[in-house]
Amino acid sequence: MSKHTPGQWYFEEKKEPRYCSITGKQLYVSHDIRLYSGDGFLAAINSDRDGLANAALIAAAPELLEKVKLFYEYAGRICPSRVGELEALISKAEGR
Secondary structure, rough: OOOOOOOOOEEEEEEEEEEEEEEEOOOEEEEEEEEEOEEEEEEEEEEEOOOHHHHHHHHHHHHHHHHHHHHHHHHHHHHHHHHHHHHHHHHOOOOO
């Protein structure tokens, strides 16, 4: 896997409808939540029930990974029993 797009990532909710559907007696209007980096557009996420929470978590991912790596540098001295877990998290985030 190649390197991820560097942070800062951020998101914004587009207010214009992307699509509408009628389910039973409900009208569902979806808006895109757009995810960006300093380099531009990254992804669109549906504004369903969990969309904003998912977008916030995804946007925070580069900073979270950076902080986990920083903590990993000191983990061996602070809590060596957790070093393996941190290594696994970093590998997972980096697609290794």
